[in-house]
Amino acid sequence: MKARLPQHIFYPTLILLFIVAFLSATSQAFDGELQGELKDAWLTGKAETVLTLNKHLNRYPISARVNQGAVNLNGKVGSEIDKSLAGELMRGIADINSVKNNLAVDPQLDIDISEREAISRSSFARWINDLTTTAVIRSRLVSNANVPGLSINVETRRDIVTLKGEVESEEASALAEEIARNTGDVVEVRNNLLISSLN
Numbered sequence: 001m002k003a004r005l006p007q008h009i010f011y012p013t014l015i016l017l018f019i020v021a022f023l024s025a026t027s028q029a030f031d032g033e034l035q036g037e038l039k040d041a042w043l044t045g046k047a048e049t050v051l052t053l054n055k056h057l058n059r060y061p062i063s064a065r066v067n068q069g070a071v072n073l074n075g076k077v078g079s080e081i082d083k084s085l086a087g088e089l090m091r092g093i094a095d096i097n098s099v100k101n102n103l104a105v106d107p108q109l110d111i112d113i114s115e116r117e118a119i120s121r122s123s124f125a126r127w128i129n130d131l132t133t134t135a136v137i138r139s140r141l142v143s144n145a146n147v148p149g150l151s152i153n154v155e156t157r158r159d160i161v162t163l164k165g166e167v168e169s170e171e172a173s174a175l176a177e178e179i180a181r182n183t184g185d186v187v188e189v190r191n192n193l194l195i196s197s198l199n
Helices: 007-030 036-053 080-091 107-143 170-181
Strands: 062-067 070-077 098-101 152-157 160-167 188-195
Touching: 036 062, 036 070, 036 080, 070 080, 080 098, 107 152, 107 160, 107 170, 160 170, 170 188
Parallel strands: 070 098, 160 188
Antiparallel strands: 062 070, 152 160
């Protein structure tokens, strides 16, 4: 199993880097020249970027829209502190002349997000643990002269190990199973090894 950066992290990060680079490169050229709806659209993009790049606020569903230099914040946050932070960040953007902070405070939102993040961290830790168990078992099988370690496929999922492949005898199959069973946090071994018919 190949390790990959989750898509829900990779693509937003890539887009944010592009936006930051674009805003940095063009802000000096446009800030003094834009007027009307075009300037509002430009400021809306800046406001959304500021909210997205803030590690305290990017977890919340917040939208920012600018109309005639006034920014309207809508959505939900987990606390009054987060609501105030969003407003202060908007006031720090050049050419924003007022902030209408309509953000609703929902403490349950923090609990829900924390639970999702905990599940995500737990899943990653589980994957690492299973990968480590598989590597240790493979190493032990290969280093044991009494089993054909290179012929045995080892898979681990949630501390349940599955052995597949061919071995020369019932004894070799039993030994491979015992090696797997005595490794780390293994709770079960599913021995699907076949006995070679060449013997």
